[in-house]
Amino acid sequence: MKIICTTLNAKYIHTNLAIRYLKAYSAPEYTIEIPEYTIKDPALRIVTDLIQKGPQVLGFSCYIWNIEETIRVIQMIKKINPEIIIVLGGPEVSYDGEELMKRITEINVIVTGEGEASFKQLLVHIENSLDFTSVPGIVYRNQAGEIVVNHLIQKIDLRDLPSPFRFEEDIPHLSKRIAYIETSRGCPFNCQFCLSSIEVGVRYFDREKIKEDIRYLMKHGAKTIKFLDRTFNISRSYAMDIFQFLIDEHAPGTVFQFEITADIMRPEVIQFLNETAPPGLFRFEIGVQSTNDFTNELVKRKQNFEKLKRTVTMVKDGGKIDQHLDLIAGLPEEDYQSFRKTFNDVFALRPEELQLGFLKMLHGTGLRRQASQYNYIYMDFPPYEILGNNVLTFEEIISIKQVEDVLEKYWNDHRMDTTIEYLVSRVFPSPFDFFQQFGSFWDEQGWARIGHQLEDLYLRLHQFLSQQNLTDFSIIEGLMKYDYLRNQKYKPRKLWWEERLPKQERSEIYQEILVSPELVGKDFAAFKLSEKDLYKLTVMEQLHFNLDEYLQSNSIVEGNFKLLAYYQPETTTAHLFTLQ
Numbered sequence: 001m002k003i004i005c006t007t008l009n010a011k012y013i014h015t016n017l018a019i020r021y022l023k024a025y026s027a028p029e030y031t032i033e034i035p036e037y038t039i040k041d042p043a044l045r046i047v048t049d050l051i052q053k054g055p056q057v058l059g060f061s062c063y064i065w066n067i068e069e070t071i072r073v074i075q076m077i078k079k080i081n082p083e084i085i086i087v088l089g090g091p092e093v094s095y096d097g098e099e100l101m102k103r104i105t106e107i108n109v110i111v112t113g114e115g116e117a118s119f120k121q122l123l124v125h126i127e128n129s130l131d132f133t134s135v136p137g138i139v140y141r142n143q144a145g146e147i148v149v150n151h152l153i154q155k156i157d158l159r160d161l162p163s164p165f166r167f168e169e170d171i172p173h174l175s176k177r178i179a180y181i182e183t184s185r186g187c188p189f190n191c192q193f194c195l196s197s198i199e200v201g202v203r204y205f206d207r208e209k210i211k212e213d214i215r216y217l218m219k220h221g222a223k224t225i226k227f228l229d230r231t232f233n234i235s236r237s238y239a240m241d242i243f244q245f246l247i248d249e250h251a252p253g254t255v256f257q258f259e260i261t262a263d264i265m266r267p268e269v270i271q272f273l274n275e276t277a278p279p280g281l282f283r284f285e286i287g288v289q290s291t292n293d294f295t296n297e298l299v300k301r302k303q304n305f306e307k308l309k310r311t312v313t314m315v316k317d318g319g320k321i322d323q324h325l326d327l328i329a330g331l332p333e334e335d336y337q338s339f340r341k342t343f344n345d346v347f348a349l350r351p352e353e354l355q356l357g358f359l360k361m362l363h364g365t366g367l368r369r370q371a372s373q374y375n376y377i378y379m380d381f382p383p384y385e386i387l388g389n390n391v392l393t394f395e396e397i398i399s400i401k402q403v404e405d406v407l408e409k410y411w412n413d414h415r416m417d418t419t420i421e422y423l424v425s426r427v428f429p430s431p432f433d434f435f436q437q438f439g440s441f442w443d444e445q446g447w448a449r450i451g452h453q454l455e456d457l458y459l460r461l462h463q464f465l466s467q468q469n470l471t472d473f474s475i476i477e478g479l480m481k482y483d484y485l486r487n488q489k490y491k492p493r494k495l496w497w498e499e500r501l502p503k504q505e506r507s508e509i510y511q512e513i514l515v516s517p518e519l520v521g522k523d524f525a526a527f528k529l530s531e532k533d534l535y536k537l538t539v540m541e542q543l544h545f546n547l548d549e550y551l552q553s554n555s556i557v558e559g560n561f562k563l564l565a566y567y568q569p570e571t572t573t574a575h576l577f578t579l580q
């Protein structure tokens with residue numbers, strides 16, 4: 001029996017763990033092929049490839065990001081060969097399977113929830129031409145064409161699951177793609193907007209087998225390993241054991257990413273990581289979602305923001321682990337002003353990355369069932385995003401969306417941190433107000449639809465700020481020059497600002513520096529630059545304030561200063577100096 005399990009990943013660098021578990025669990029009785037595609041691949045190409053492989057059973061792993069494309073593919077496949085048994089599984093089809101089967105008649109079976117055991121039993125029944133009455137955890141069409149739901153009775157003991165990583169065909173791709181790994185399934189929390197709240201309890205995989213898998217992945221070149229555990233740090237001893245193992249045995253250059261719940265993270269654990277983890281080895285993703293206590297209460301999300309703040313701050317102060325914080329706009333009773341506060345509360349922690357998401361009314365979640373209570377209107381199709389509710393209008397959602405693009409480009413990409421810090425703390429009433437006003441301007445100019453070089457980003461911010469009647473515009477311009485110059489590896493050929501130091505004045509200063517390089521400072525003098533190098537490898541620009549003073553004490557001392565950037569060829573590093 002030829003069996004294929006496949007999926008359409010969101011990006012090429014992603015891999016699908018679910019189909020690998022199905023393959024491993026179904027062996028040795030059944031051999032499963034696991035080709036993967038992306039949602040960008042033309043549907044006809046996917047169909048051609050799958051049809052040419054000649055499957056009798058064809059399974060698809062379905063998520064919010066691929067269900068529409070998956071349906072297009074299976075509808076074509078069924079037209080070409082109606083005999084192929086189409087099986088769907090995954091979170092996007094697990095909760096409203098009956099409805100979906102009524103709508104999409106090409107589906108033969110849906111495996112609901114945890115699929116390994118159900119799928120294998122299904123294969124046994126298909127191979128022996130048995131009816132599916134006794135296969136647990138599936139929705140299927142019987143001989144009479146009726147849709148039948150078989151509930152899942154028993155969960156798998158995860159300690160018995162075979163490794164999903166030991167496939168020869170995966171080895172060449174390990175270094176180029178993200179490897180996903182689970183050490184547990186389920187979440188003890190009950191957030192009403194989240195699919196993970198539906199399953200009760202947390203179950204763990206065998207710890208030693210997981211470590212073996214990680215050793216195997218690293219040995220074969222995996223560079224980014226992402227843990228899919230919904231809350232990696234529920235058990236402190238478990239998390240500590242894995243952290244210690246990764247610190248002791250990691251291959252150089254490997255990055256491990258975790259989703260953690262910050263408010264339950266004990267300070268001792270962070271202290272341990274700050275003291276022992278190599279910089280860059282770990283990356284934390286932390287869902288904050290909202291800092292509005294009433295909102296969190298309504299969605300049954302237990303969160304202590306003070307403790308969360310303590311964790312994020314301690315991790316940040318440690319300087320070893322980058323943090324990615326997530327927010328969700330549109331939760332119950334969180335209006336525009338409340339979301340502004342949530343954003344500002346979280347931005348105050350200065351996470352390396354902050355991401356805005358918009359509430360999705362996912363099938364099976366408590367909030368989708370309660371939608372009418374808050375007058376939610378939302379898309380009927382994936383991603384089921386909300387379009388409004390009793391306290392947030394569609395127009396307000398659109399305004400918040402305008403923040404997303406500029407936040408990504410101007411904060412998360414860290415191209416001009418000094419400038420942004422000045423703007424959000426001294427110029428605009430709050431960080432949210434800066435990103436909102438700039439985002440709206442950005443959108444009005446039509447910039448959301450085009451690509452941007454680094455210079456464009458500076459010019460666009462400059463254009464926005466020049467229309468704000470700012471008294472300290474020349475200071476901001478100076479900070480932008482500083483950010484631009486310090487983030488270059490080589491002397492930039494083109495400078496985006498208009499105010500240039502007159503040639504004559506520059507030459508005079510260069511001559512003085514050649515005679516007494518100490519004028520720029522001891523560090524500069526140590527480079528012992530020749531006249532040729534001074535002209536070839538440095539940039540000198542005008543500043544209207546003392547940059548050194550600002551960087552050290554955060555205070556602005558106005559005056560006539562120069563910024564000198566030296567691009568050291570051997571190290572491709574920019575060294576910046578202020579001189580009067």
Ligand code: SF4
Pocket residue numbers: 187188189190191194195196197230231261287301
């Ligand atoms: S949002 Fe996070 S903590 Fe809440 S149920 Fe989902 S996975 Fe668990």
